[in-house]
Every structure is written in structure tokens, then in C-alpha cells.
Amino acid sequence: MxxxxxxxxxxxxxxxxxxxxxxxxxxxxxxxxxxxxxxxxxxxxxxxxxxxxxxxxxxxxxxxxxxxxxxxxxxxxxxxxxxxxxxxxxxxxxxxxxxxxxxxxxFKLNPHPAGQQELNLPKFEDETVEGLQHKYKETVLFFPQQGQTCHAYCTYCFRWAQFVGISELKIASNDVERLTGYVRNHPEVTSVLLTGGDPMIMGETVLSKYIDPLLEMDHIESIRIGSKALAYWPQRFVTDPDADDTLRLFERVVKSGRNLAFMAHFSHHREMESDLVQEAVRRILNTGATIRTQAPLIRTINDTAEQWAGMWRTQHKMGMIPYYMFVERDTGPQDYFSVPLYKAWEIYRDALAQVSGLCRTVRGPSMSATPGKVVVDGVTEVNGEKIFALRMLQARDPDLVGRPFFAKFDENAIWLDHLKPAFADRFPFQQ
Incomplete structure (x- = not known):
């Protein structure tokens, strides 16, 4: 080769x-x-x-x-x-x-779902801040320029457009001062998520440049790192040349009084089976960081309750916290991977029934849609009409957080846009 x-x-x-x-x-x-x-x-x-x-x-x-x-x-x-x-x-x-x-x-594949290219872009000193998203009041997302790739690409990745070489489809910046300056000027922000790509593709010296300034801001309570590295390159935390330095950076965040949440992306049980992954998880947890796990429900990969229940039990035993089951986003090869919403809820429900209460920290199935994160709470019947019960887990409008609402049942619906309101003429997030 x-x-x-x-x-x-x-x-x-x-x-x-x-x-x-x-x-x-x-x-x-x-x-x-x-x-x-x-x-x-x-x-x-x-x-x-x-x-x-x-x-x-x-x-x-x-x-x-x-x-x-x-x-x-x-x-x-x-x-x-x-x-x-x-x-x-x-x-x-x-x-x-x-x-x-x-x-x-x-460009026919909806390369920027859920309003990723914000119309109201964040500004710092009257200039647009590239590489930053502020969709929810308390949370800001950083897209470091140096982290705009991954150890391996998932075929279902909703951020595939970041990796195809079209500059106008990229969300990224290496302007640390502008990124951190925005956060410093927004005291309502309590959590910063480094995402990409995969921030863990960066070495410790670069990663520190983004994280250390955040430790000087009293209003920052947590720093999150979204990464698939535990599944695709666990050596990053065990044998890579800067593995120990990276873990010392994690310790530094924790010792500063913040929570370091490592948002680990595991799509299949096999990704957790190697000794190297288990050692990497142990080393991260020993820094005082927490590891929360998440993945989309993807047809042909993990579309059984048994697969999800097995993942959650294993993650719990390893000291990780099951966090999210997502619905596959409306972009890229969605038709290949998508699961109907009613089926997604059935898989989630049946998987939840197979685990103890300590594993039931996971939320889902959740759609990260334009108005916010919408969870399918179930399928039920009211006055003889079959409906979806839905709820806003997160919302651009904070007043909508936690609010339940209903949609007419549709066995073919795979995304929020496919649903129609039940018992109302519009959804709560619609004008």
C-alpha cells in the first residue's frame, strides 16, 4: 500500500x-x-x-x-x-x-442544517466573530481552525461540509483573542464547547491556547470538548507524545474549579472494547474530568435497542455518563441513515427498559433542529387521535425550554420539519 x-x-x-x-x-x-x-x-x-x-x-x-x-x-x-x-x-x-x-x-445535500450559518452572527467590537456559535444563552461553541479535521470521518457526520474543501461551508477561526474576547463580554455564558471537526486532533500546546484564557473568566463554569478520539484514536490519551501534557491540561481545568466535560462520541459497542480505549477512559477520569457519551441513532449501524442498552451499560461500568441519543440530522446521506421518529422513540424506550436507573441519564431521541433541541417523549392517543408528544430540551428562546407540545402522528416523519401541529395551528417556536 x-x-x-x-x-x-x-x-x-x-x-x-x-x-x-x-x-x-x-x-x-x-x-x-x-x-x-x-x-x-x-x-x-x-x-x-x-x-x-x-x-x-x-x-x-x-x-x-x-x-x-x-x-x-x-x-x-x-x-x-x-x-x-x-x-x-x-x-x-x-x-x-x-x-x-x-x-x-x-449543495443539494443541505450542507448547513439547523441554521449552522447563523443569520445573526456573533459580534465582538462590532465585527463578526468567525468560528463561533452562540445559539443558546448559556453556551458558546468554538470551532478552532486547527481542529477542523478528525482522526477518521463518520459517513453520517452532519458536519461533513467542513471537510470537503469549500471555504464558504467552513465554520472555523484561529483568532483566539476574538473568540475569548466575545465570551469575556458575555457574562451570561457559563459553558464553552470546543468542537469541530475534532479539537483532540490538536496538540496540547494549541489546545491550551484556547482553554487557558477561559480559566481567567469567573463566569465560566464548565468547558466541554466534543470528540470522537476515544473511539477512533485512543492513543491520543495514552501513547501519543503529548498524551501526558494533555491530561495535565485537563487537571488544570478541574483544579481551577471548573467542570471539564469530555463529550465522547461512541456510535457502536465495538468502539469501546479495546484495552487501549479502556485505559484512555481511565486516564481521563483520573484527571477529575467527566465523560459524557452521545451519538445519533443511525440505520444499519446502531438501530436496535440491544445495541444502545449494551453501550449504555458498558459506558456506565467504565465510569462514563450516557448523555444523548440524537436523531440523524437532515443533511448529507440522511436518507441512507435516517430512522422514522416513531421507530427512534421505540428503540430508545426499549433500550431504556433494559438498563438500571443509573444509566437512564441519557436523553432522546433528540433533534438538534433550528429552534433548539426537540425530544420525542412518546407516541400516544388523545381523543382518538394518534400524536407525538414533544418537548424542548433546549431553545434559542429560553422561555420555551421544557415546554411540551404535540404533533400529528406521521409514520414517515424523520425530522421536525416533517411534522404538523396537533391541537394548535402552530408549534410554540413558530411565529
């Missing part, structure tokens, strides 16, 4: 340049490999040796959920779009023509 991309540490990334060789390992035919490469020309592909060697069952790759989690599948895009790109690749079309066609397809 050709030499993988070297990121400057022990970590090695495999990208679309290596895809055809990797697919031969999965025993795909030449035509299957061509169509997979066509999809990877639209949706981003990146993986590493740990994922390849520890997580994927290569003897049964086409049926393996971990293979689908990382490797594009030809039916993730409409067949006509795959045909167009495949033809261009097969006929050695110019790279610019392939990229132009791929971009056409990308």
Missing part, C-alpha cells in the same frame, strides 16, 4: 488517495470500487490504522457496521449522481470537472 498521509505525529491518516487499495481488502469488485470512489468524491473520507486494524471485520466487511461507519457506500447518494461522478473518474476527466460536479451535488 502507498504511504499514508503523515500528520506530524505517530498518527497516520488514509484518505481518498488510498481508498481503492483499502477497498480491495474488502474484496469489492472493480465496479463497486469505482462507485465507492465516486461517492467519496462528494462526501469526505478519512481513516487511520487503528480503525482499520481494531474496529473493522474485514472477513465480513460489506455486512460490518463499522465498515459502513467509515467507508462510503454507493447508495449513500442518488444513483444518477453516482453515475455522473463514476463516468468522469472512469474517463479520466480533468480534476476541476470532477470537483465542479461534486460541488453541485454537495
Amino acid at each position: 502507498s504511504t499514508p498521509e503523515n500528520t506530524g505525529r505517530r498518527f497516520r491518516a488514509y484518505t481518498i488517495r488510498h481508498l481503492d487499495e483499502l477497498l480491495q481488502r474488502a474484496k469489492l469488485t472493480e465496479e463497486q470500487r469505482l462507485r465507492t470512489r465516486a461517492v467519496a468524491s462528494v462526501l469526505p473520507f478519512r481513516t487511520n490504522e487503528y480503525v482499520l486494524d481494531e474496529l473493522i471485520d474485514w472477513d465480513n466487511a460489506l455486512e460490518d457496521p463499522m465498515f459502513r461507519l467509515v467507508f462510503p457506500q454507493e447508495d449513500m447518494l442518488p444513483a444518477e449522481d453516482v453515475d455522473r461522478i463514476a463516468h468522469l473518474i472512469k474517463t479520466d476527466a480533468p480534476k476541476a470537472e470532477i470537483t465542479g460536479t461534486a460541488n453541485e451535488i454537495r
